[in-house]
Amino acid sequence: MFKVYKNANDLPPAWGEITAENHFMKRDTLKKLEMVNPCKQQYHLHEAKKMALVVYELKLDLFTFSRYLSFKILVRIIGIPLSVSSCGYAIGDQENMEDFHQYIKSLKGFYIILNTQDELKMARGDTLPTYKLKIRWSTLEDYISSMRSNYRYRLKKATKRFSDVKMEVLEDNNLFGEDLYRLYEEVYSRSNEKLEKLSMDFFRRFPSKIIKFTLNEESIAFVQLVEHDKELVFLFGGFKHQLNQDYDLYINMLLEIIHYGIKKGFESIDLGQTAEETKSKVGASKCSKYMCLHHSNSFMNFVLNRLVSRFSYKDYRVAHHVFKGEEDEDPAGEMS
Incomplete structure (x- = not known):
């Protein structure tokens, strides 16, 4: 029973x-x-x-x-x-x-x-499918170098745009303030797949790592990560939508997660659900x-x-061959 x-x-x-x-x-x-x-x-x-x-x-x-x-x-x-x-x-x-x-x-x-x-x-x-990336590189540079030229060029371009942005891991999640929570609310309000909206207390009290991104001492983005055995899990994030194009915020947020996962020796990264096109273009595989x-x-x-x-959800169905050694032709072309 x-x-x-x-x-x-x-x-x-x-x-x-x-x-x-x-x-x-x-x-x-x-x-x-x-x-x-x-x-x-x-x-x-x-x-x-x-x-x-x-x-x-x-x-x-x-x-x-x-x-x-x-x-x-x-x-x-x-x-x-x-x-x-x-x-x-x-x-x-x-x-x-x-x-x-x-x-x-x-x-x-x-x-x-x-x-x-x-x-x-x-x-x-x-x-919503989830997107996972198996880690088989020792550095972020190795990861980028393993990509086919069009994807490699796009990520290098993104990192240059991010050169003035500073990153730090919060020493205490109680430092998660109204400025970061507003970034989460901005992403939530734009989402087409809303479930529950989480409180600021969640980000302060749930066991996780929070990486904050600042530009000219202003918070412009954050990611929240959970470390589970040999897998790193991307839970939530937030960013200033109006700065996304100029600084490639979302792509760089994903790159920092991947960089963190490589540095810490994780075997895989669960990049979560939503934003399927961008996640597939950084090499993550779809898990239905x-x-x-x-x-x-x-x-x-x-x-x-x-x-x-x-x-039912109508998912993103384009296959991207991101890494060298995959199929020679990429029907999706370059990263947008």
């Missing part, structure tokens, strides 16, 4: 054993999220069959990925109460997958399961993600199955 917990403090050691591979499902991480992003979190655990899932509530626009439709409704989400690409469930033994399906179907109400792979046999649509929908009402579930394509 599943047992439901409403407080991460109450989770038994079995939770940690089942979710060990997912940094964002660790008890300490979930405890922090309860403080900085409370959204009626629940934790469902079946110790004997080694199954665990995180559930939270969110008022969501079902047609987030549509330009023309909008319908906001309170839903329960199986996922991490944070806009990351990790899924919110763990199954220790794949032989229990059918039991997991049946448990989700037994839950009352409307559920969305975010960032799944292809193992759940439910009404399914595409959601899906979302599954289920409603306990059979008629509503039938409707969801028919409409799931309307909820």
